Amino acid sequence: MKMTRLIAAGLAALGLSAAAGAAPGDYKAPEHHHWHHSGPFGTYDRSAIQRGYQIYVEVCASCHSMDLLSFRNLGERGGPFEDERFPNANDNPLVMQLAASYTRQWAGEVDDAGDPRIRPGIPADTFPAPYENEQIARGSNNGALPPDLSVMTRARHHGTDYVRSLMLGYKDAPEGVELGAGQYYNEYFGPISMAPQLVDGLIEYADGTEATKEQMAEDIAVFLTWAADPHQDIRKQTGLMVLLFLFVLTILVYLAYRQIWANVEH
Amino acid sequence: MSGPSTYEPKTGFTKWLDSRLPIVRLGWDSFVDFPTPRNLNYWWTFGGILAVFLMIQIITGIVLAMHYVPHEAYAFDSVERIRRDVNFGWMIQSMHANGAAFFFVAVYLHMFRGLYYGSYKAPREVLWILGVVIYLLMMATAFMGYVLPWGQMSYWGAIVITNLIGALPFVGDAIREWLWGGFSVGQATLNRFFSLHYLLPFVIAGVVGLHIWALHVPGNGNPVGLEVRGGKDGKKDTLPFHPYYTVKDGFAILVYLMVFAVFVFFLPTVLGHADNFIEANPLSTPAHIVPEWYFLPFYAILRAITFDIGPIDAKLGGVLLMFGAIAILFVLPWLDTSKVRSMRYRPLTRWFFIFFVLTCFGLGWCGAKNPDDYVLGIEGFKFLYFGQFLTLYYFAYFLVVLPVMGIVEKPKERPASIEAAVLGNKASAQPAE
Numbered sequence: 001m002k003m004t005r006l007i008a009a010g011l012a013a014l015g016l017s018a019a020a021g022a023a024p025g026d027y028k029a030p031e032h033h034h035w036h037h038s039g040p041f042g043t044y045d046r047s048a049i050q051r052g053y054q055i056y057v058e059v060c061a062s063c064h065s066m067d068l069l070s071f072r073n074l075g076e077r078g079g080p081f082e083d084e085r086f087p088n089a090n091d092n093p094l095v096m097q098l099a100a101s102y103t104r105q106w107a108g109e110v111d112d113a114g115d116p117r118i119r120p121g122i123p124a125d126t127f128p129a130p131y132e133n134e135q136i137a138r139g140s141n142n143g144a145l146p147p148d149l150s151v152m153t154r155a156r157h158h159g160t161d162y163v164r165s166l167m168l169g170y171k172d173a174p175e176g177v178e179l180g181a182g183q184y185y186n187e188y189f190g191p192i193s194m195a196p197q198l199v200d201g202l203i204e205y206a207d208g209t210e211a212t213k214e215q216m217a218e219d220i221a222v223f224l225t226w227a228a229d230p231h232q233d234i235r236k237q238t239g240l241m242v243l244l245f246l247f248v249l250t251i252l253v254y255l256a257y258r259q260i261w262a263n264v265e266h
Numbered sequence: 267m268s269g270p271s272t273y274e275p276k277t278g279f280t281k282w283l284d285s286r287l288p289i290v291r292l293g294w295d296s297f298v299d300f301p302t303p304r305n306l307n308y309w310w311t312f313g314g315i316l317a318v319f320l321m322i323q324i325i326t327g328i329v330l331a332m333h334y335v336p337h338e339a340y341a342f343d344s345v346e347r348i349r350r351d352v353n354f355g356w357m358i359q360s361m362h363a364n365g366a367a368f369f370f371v372a373v374y375l376h377m378f379r380g381l382y383y384g385s386y387k388a389p390r391e392v393l394w395i396l397g398v399v400i401y402l403l404m405m406a407t408a409f410m411g412y413v414l415p416w417g418q419m420s421y422w423g424a425i426v427i428t429n430l431i432g433a434l435p436f437v438g439d440a441i442r443e444w445l446w447g448g449f450s451v452g453q454a455t456l457n458r459f460f461s462l463h464y465l466l467p468f469v470i471a472g473v474v475g476l477h478i479w480a481l482h483v484p485g486n487g488n489p490v491g492l493e494v495r496g497g498k499d500g501k502k503d504t505l506p507f508h509p510y511y512t513v514k515d516g517f518a519i520l521v522y523l524m525v526f527a528v529f530v531f532f533l534p535t536v537l538g539h540a541d542n543f544i545e546a547n548p549l550s551t552p553a554h555i556v557p558e559w560y561f562l563p564f565y566a567i568l569r570a571i572t573f574d575i576g577p578i579d580a581k582l583g584g585v586l587l588m589f590g591a592i593a594i595l596f597v598l599p600w601l602d603t604s605k606v607r608s609m610r611y612r613p614l615t616r617w618f619f620i621f622f623v624l625t626c627f628g629l630g631w632c633g634a635k636n637p638d639d640y641v642l643g644i645e646g647f648k649f650l651y652f653g654q655f656l657t658l659y660y661f662a663y664f665l666v667v668l669p670v671m672g673i674v675e676k677p678k679e680r681p682a683s684i685e686a687a688v689l690g691n692k693a694s695a696q697p698a699e
Contacts, residue, residue, distance in 0.1 A: 243527050257514055260513050
């Protein structure tokens, strides 16, 4: 992560960074936090993703959709419920069970008579959305639209830190800040329509971890980071192999270059 | 410089083919035996690097087009599908997006090389102009490609850029509607941008062919800016392209690819903008609309004109100046009056050149910032004023410095030949066997 920031800082200094430009408003920048997946060797903390998924299902999913995620993703390589006995995540019994826990109409499916088909979910189904459409979503949330969370951590600068900070950033509104109906104040966002969600002991973690606010904020941030970038672990592993290969090849070509040019004045 | 062909077909088949389609001979003369000045430095490796990146962009692009859906409602999700579900899609998409940035880094270094060593001067004017054509095509291709993921920056960037055309008097509105295929950026725009984004790289490949052809008539320039001598002495000034420059270019390409790999695998989104991970929404304008970094200097020039000039209003003035910043490159060979190619022997102009390079970076910095912010927090020194000053110098370099310095500057003494430059006072160089 240090390297990332150094390079980013270097590019910004050269005026090369397209990411320059402040976030809307003058609210606090996300607090930097060290993550298990930080840096070129960092990998996702699997149990954190599992806990994060539990929070998503029990808390976030009542308002937020994740349209780009399917249940099968949970059992795919790098996912929270990956199981090497089931290389095809669609066969993973845990994933099948998680999907089957929802019985509803999926993706507008109809039966032969044209009526909505109600059935238990399968791993290929996408995470069920809480609202049928944007109008209903806004109607239930004081006119605000809870955004889809599929790529949220990539859609914000320092997205993982941002999500964690946002979850913990609720404060009393400073003087002079007018809050609209049903709004709260968050020092990383400003007036926000999402109510503060996390309180100590809000949920009971399946793995027995103590559900403090900080713990839950971290876990949900890791889960959303995985959701936005599910191939991160394999990407970094592949990158190290590619760099190693290129490095060895570069040395060999450099030696060939030195040998070929050895007796040539240039 | 390309002398008589030394290719001798050895087998029955190559003899038969050579008398019908001498394509092996063409390859031999162009990339094996081709006499290349022996003193080329690493700044001359970017041509090869660019060829590699054009191929990377085309190959990854063809695969992406197999999975991409050019539709308002599906484009954003289809790019995410590529990242998530296509085999190695995360890698191919990352190579294509970062490849565009690395393509531009290489082309800018290639252009600065040309400016420093006077590569645009006779007899290489056509070579240079073809290069500027490629650069223009690259910008059009990159701009349309950036629209395809249909994120917020894609959409609003497309609106800002196409609206520039609308600033042209009389014909602006009609051309803009024609580009849009309607009365706003929408489905028709996305569809045609996809079509053109697929077409233009092949046009670029064609012009690259002409660029290499135009290179192989006069041959490479070189750091001392002297022509290769004719007759027997020519051998002492040059080396055959293969193996000398294939291996040197190969080494440089690999080093560049390593830096590329760091971004592809470890920093895949760092050069992009977070807002482009939000699907295009016509009802919500992003707080800051910024183009990709490689357009920022021109964006700064566009925004530098905040005042009307006679009948030309500020917007049109900015647009004309922005296009002028590129158009001026077409006439550069005739603006520079100096007979001396290489800045090595132009002690004063060299400093003006270095300041020109800094100006380009400075303009990029201004393009990324809000024009009303202060440079380094210095009260009153807005980025707008800084950008205006740098814009002035950008044009002054071409319109004042190069024409005048060629007349008033006394160049340093140059070596007698490339061979002499390489050897100093030593005896003659051996022709490579």
